[in-house]
Amino acid sequence: xxxxxxxxxxxxxxxxxGVIGDRWTLLILRECFLxxxxxxxFQSALGITRHLLAERLKKLVRQGVLRRIPYQEAPKRHEYxxxxxxxxxxxxxxxxxHWGDTHMVDTRGRPLLHQHRKCGxxxxxxxxxxxxxxxxSAKEVHTHPGPxxxxxxxITAPEKPKAKARRSTA
Amino acid sequence: xxxxxxxxxxxxxxxxxGVIGDRWTLLILRECFLxxxxxxxFQSALGITRHLLAERLKKLVRQGVLRRIPYQEAPKRHEYxxxxxxxxxxxxxxxxxHWGDTHMVDTRGRPLLHQHRKCGxxxxxxxxxxxxxxxxSAKEVHTHPGPxxxxxxxITAPEKPKAKARRSTA
DNA sequence: CTTTACAGTTCTAAAAACGAACTGTCAATT
DNA sequence: AATTGACAGTTCGTTTTTAGAACTGTAAAG
Numbered sequence: 590x591x592x593x594x595x596x597x598x599x600x601x602x603x604x605x606x607g608v609i610g611d612r613w614t615l616l617i618l619r620e621c622f623l624x625x626x627x628x629x630x631f632q633s634a635l636g637i638t639r640h641l642l643a644e645r646l647k648k649l650v651r652q653g654v655l656r657r658i659p660y661q662e663a664p665k666r667h668e669y670x671x672x673x674x675x676x677x678x679x680x681x682x683x684x685x686x687h688w689g690d691t692h693m694v695d696t697r698g699r700p701l702l703h704q705h706r707k708c709g710x711x712x713x714x715x716x717x718x719x720x721x722x723x724x725x726s727a728k729e730v731h732t733h734p735g736p737x738x739x740x741x742x743x744i745t746a747p748e749k750p751k752a753k754a755r756r757s758t759a
Numbered sequence: 760x761x762x763x764x765x766x767x768x769x770x771x772x773x774x775x776x777g778v779i780g781d782r783w784t785l786l787i788l789r790e791c792f793l794x795x796x797x798x799x800x801f802q803s804a805l806g807i808t809r810h811l812l813a814e815r816l817k818k819l820v821r822q823g824v825l826r827r828i829p830y831q832e833a834p835k836r837h838e839y840x841x842x843x844x845x846x847x848x849x850x851x852x853x854x855x856x857h858w859g860d861t862h863m864v865d866t867r868g869r870p871l872l873h874q875h876r877k878c879g880x881x882x883x884x885x886x887x888x889x890x891x892x893x894x895x896s897a898k899e900v901h902t903h904p905g906p907x908x909x910x911x912x913x914i915t916a917p918e919k920p921k922a923k924a925r926r927s928t929a
Numbered sequence: 930c931t932t933t934a935c936a937g938t939t940c941t942a943a944a945a946a947c948g949a950a951c952t953g954t955c956a957a958t959t
Numbered sequence: 960a961a962t963t964g965a966c967a968g969t970t971c972g973t974t975t976t977t978a979g980a981a982c983t984g985t986a987a988a989g
Contacts, residue, residue: 590806590978592782599870601859602789602852608863612762612780613946619772622897628967636760638947643968653862664954666966671897674862679897680886681858682772684851689771692823692844693778698906700769706899708891715889716850721878722885722892727792727841727849729876736868760947783977798936808978813937834985836935 599739608652609678613637614645615685621655621675622682626668654678683714769909778822779848783807784815785855791825791845792852796838824848853884 595607609615616635625631632642646669649655654675657667671678683703690699690713702711716725765777779785786805795801802812816839819825824845827837841848853873860869860883872881886895 595782596863600789601856601863601870603786603859604863605855605859606782606785610780610782610785612765612776615776615780616773619770623902629965632967638949639968640948640970641946664966676897677858677861679895680884681851681854683886683895684854685775686771688847688851689773689775691847693766693771693774694907700771700905700907700909702903702905704901704903705888705890705893705895706901707893708888710888710890712891713889714850714886714895715892716853716884716886717892718875718878718880719883719885720875720880721882722887723875723877725849725853725875725884727846731874731876732793733872733874735870735872737864737870739870799934802936808980809937810939810979811977834935 599737608649608654609681613641614649617642617645617649618654618675618678618682621669621671622679626670627666628669631669649675680714680716684716687714769907778819778824779851783811784819787812787815787819788824788845788848788852791839791841792849796840797836798839801839819845850884850886854886857884 592607595603595610598604598607609618613635616637617631620631620634625634628639628642628646631637631646632639635642637645646655646657650657650669652674653672655669656672657669660666660668686701686703694700703714704710705712717723718725762777765773765780768774768777779788783805786807787801790801790804795804798809798812798816801807801816802809805812807815816825816827820827820839822844823842825839826842827839830836830838856871856873864870873884874880875882887893888895
């Protein structure tokens with residue numbers, strides 16, 4: 590699969606993965622949220638090769654996730670800062686961190702705590718329904734096609750019409 | 760960087776990225792949440808090479824995200840189903856989908872709608888503070904070291920002590 | 930007895946990532 | 960005046976991953 594093809598797929602998840610779905614990009618974005626702004630900052634924090642870093646930053650700028658802002662003339666220098674589109678990735682980041690906090694911690698506990706300025710407490714992020722404010726879990730959600738769903742299913746492998754379950758121990 | 764090293768880092772995000780932070784893995788998990796369970800199902804839905812699919816499934820099983828359950832003897836066949844650890848990835852998936860719905864839709868609108876069984880309505884996922892239930896945004900959150908923070912910063916590049924800003928147009 | 934479903938494994942070619950060195954501008958140091 | 964260091968990349972040869980297609984093996988169906 591060509592990875593830029595992901596952005597054309599009629600699936601918001603595939604499209605998003607096309608933008609942020611690789612390891613370095615996610616780590617670069619972590620650094621952005623931790624207030625890193627400059628090339629050397631990213632490079633030394635992550636140990637990414639300079640080549641790849643340059644490429645990933647370019648892509649994030651192209652996608653509108655980061656903005657490249659000059660902070661000095663003479664040797665032209667730029668900072669990379671999150672746009673609103675980039676800031677909106679925050680729930681994804683927090684969800685990733687929280688899963689790690691829940692399932693990947695060692696005996697010492699979590700590496701990082703998060704404090705909510707509004708209420709002053711250390712918190713966990715919780716995902717709730719926008720309509721009833723109840724916490725969400727996979728089993729309580731029903732998925733159905735929306736207006737942007739694929740009309741011509743030509744791209745997918747054609748459904749084999751003769752799908753007769755041989756044995757169904759399942 | 761060796762990618763399995765990510766799981767040792769004192770950062771819940773890095774550790775999580777070590778498990779799910781690549782394109783195919785995320786797409787495989789999407790399929791899992793859409794109730795795909797079998798090898799051929801994943802393969803034909805995604806167009807992933809069989810080789811990589813086998814490898815990724817193995818890794819997800821090793822990580823405890825999927826469980827490999829026999830559904831027939833004689834050719835031994837297995838299904839891959841989400842464990843609780845895997846189901847807990849749901850907020851990450853929803854956050855990714857929601858970002859795509861917000862920032863990557865074309866004129867036709869969202870490909871998929873989500874209905875909450877409890878309240879019956881189509882919804883968006885919202886991330887809130889576990890303590891005060893207010894929606895979260897990056898700027899309202901302060902991050903500080905937890906018990907599992909790195910005690911010996913030997914792995915990171917040593918902080919250059921003489922960091923004297925040459926020019927600060929910033 | 931040939932085909933099909935299914936779950937992989939094996940192989941070679943192509944693409945991506947790594948690692949280290951190099952380019953270029955300017956300020957500060959010697 | 961010459962050298963060093965900060966900074967933001969680019970270039971290039973090597974190694975690792977991924978793609979793509981074919982092959983293996985079991986058993987039911989036609």
